[in-house]
Amino acid sequence: MHVDFIIVGLGLAGVAFAEELRKNGKTFIVYEDNSQNSSLVAGGMYNPVVLKRFTPVWNAKEQLEIALPFYKKLEDRFDKKYQYSIEICRIFKSIEEQNNWFTKSDNSLLEEYMIPKIIKNTNQHVKAPFDCGKLKNTGRIDVNLLANDYRENLRKSKKMREVGFKYADIIFEEESIEYQDVKSKHIVFCEGFGLKENPFFNYLPMREAKGELLTIYSPDLKVDYLIKSAVFIMPIGNDLYKVGATFNWKDKTKLPTPDGKNELESKLNSVIDCDYKIVDHVAGIRPTVLDRRPLLGIHKKHKQLAILNGLGTRGVMIAPLMAKKLFQNIEKGAQLDKEIDIARFE
Numbered sequence: 001m002h003v004d005f006i007i008v009g010l011g012l013a014g015v016a017f018a019e020e021l022r023k024n025g026k027t028f029i030v031y032e033d034n035s036q037n038s039s040l041v042a043g044g045m046y047n048p049v050v051l052k053r054f055t056p057v058w059n060a061k062e063q064l065e066i067a068l069p070f071y072k073k074l075e076d077r078f079d080k081k082y083q084y085s086i087e088i089c090r091i092f093k094s095i096e097e098q099n100n101w102f103t104k105s106d107n108s109l110l111e112e113y114m115i116p117k118i119i120k121n122t123n124q125h126v127k128a129p130f131d132c133g134k135l136k137n138t139g140r141i142d143v144n145l146l147a148n149d150y151r152e153n154l155r156k157s158k159k160m161r162e163v164g165f166k167y168a169d170i171i172f173e174e175e176s177i178e179y180q181d182v183k184s185k186h187i188v189f190c191e192g193f194g195l196k197e198n199p200f201f202n203y204l205p206m207r208e209a210k211g212e213l214l215t216i217y218s219p220d221l222k223v224d225y226l227i228k229s230a231v232f233i234m235p236i237g238n239d240l241y242k243v244g245a246t247f248n249w250k251d252k253t254k255l256p257t258p259d260g261k262n263e264l265e266s267k268l269n270s271v272i273d274c275d276y277k278i279v280d281h282v283a284g285i286r287p288t289v290l291d292r293r294p295l296l297g298i299h300k301k302h303k304q305l306a307i308l309n310g311l312g313t314r315g316v317m318i319a320p321l322m323a324k325k326l327f328q329n330i331e332k333g334a335q336l337d338k339e340i341d342i343a344r345f346e
């Protein structure tokens with residue numbers, strides 16, 4: 001089989017790159033072995049404001065301008081709903097934070113998102129003695145549904161091989177590679193934390209962060225906005241809420257743990273005081289990088305190999321723009337910004 005591209009890994013990075021190829025009429029085949037699941041368990045939130053300090057997220061506006069139409073196109077193509085607009089309610093911890101909110105919402109990069117007033121908490125089950133600030137133009141993507149639909153679509157068109165990619169089987173030719181029965185011009189690695197097993201790119205400084213997340217059922221809570229306090233509580237319909245997420249830099253497994261559950265429950269109990277039932281508990285490893293920027297670029301020695309990784313904690317917003325930039329880099333030689341180019345680690 002002859003293709004233009006092999007993609008290794010079909011999380012958000014792989015989906016975004018596959019879409020870029022489809023749009024540009026390139027042929028490809030995907031390898032996916034379910035060894036990682038960050039995209040499948042992600043909360044899916046997009047939010048251009050850092051909620052700790054009320055500062056703009058790096059490049060957020062440019063990312064969202066590409067990301068929202070990207071998800072809309074997939075909704076149209078698969079006739080499904082993936083994007084939900086949800087306001088975010090950031091619960092204040094003090095008067096000082098309230099004042100800070102007013103000062104920061106004056107910033108031209110933030111005024112589109114931060115509503116410059118204190119919103120009174122009227123929900124008796126939400127503990128917010130200092131009330132909250134609201135963000136608009138924020139929301140969530142149902143990444144799990146989207147990723148599974150995308151896989152199904154590729155299965156049907158026979159573009160998906162559900163086996164692990166074996167790095168040692170690559171045979172390099174002058175301008176292409178051979179991999180088992182496939183001849184391809186390029187391989188793009190989108191393996192998330194699986195990067196650690198990749199002998200061509202595992203020198204890159206990934207500082208992965210495991211995250212755990214609960215889904216709770218709480219018919220009394222009645223909240224239709226996302227609450228951000230000690231944890232986030234995100235409504236997903238039918239009185240279900242996602243509650244997350246933990247950060248653990250030591251545990252490298254994608255298994256949910258009793259410690260993760262206890263941490264989330266105890267934080268959740270500090271924010272709400274009504275009954276709930278835990279109906280799901282998941283975990284995954286975020287592909288975060290030492291300098292908190294994505295990892296894009298072409299291998300220094302093997303020009304047929306490229307990487308799209310390091311989406312960190314914000315894959316939903318970042319992935320579509322990064323896929324576009326990497327495609328332009330590979331196909332048109334367009335220069336990558338220094339801060340995302342893997343050349344910064346050479």
Ligand SMILES: Cc1cc2nc3c(=O)[nH]c(=O)nc-3n(C[C@H](O)[C@H](O)[C@H](O)COP(=O)(O)OP(=O)(O)OC[C@H]3O[C@@H](n4cnc5c(N)ncnc54)[C@H](O)[C@@H]3O)c2cc1C
Binds near residue numbers: 194210313
């Ligand atoms: C608990 C949690 C909550 C999160 N919440 C949010 C959120 O609200 N908003 C947000 O934007 N981001 C969130 N994230 C981060 C987000 O999940 C990531 O930024 C993004 O999903 C990473 O996508 P990826 O495609 O790079 O990696 P992954 O989703 O991990 O995909 C990599 C894929 O490559 C495959 N693979 C790896 N090696 C091989 C191999 N050798 N052969 C074949 N296949 C291979 C894996 O099986 C996997 O499917 C969250 C993450 C976690 C863990």
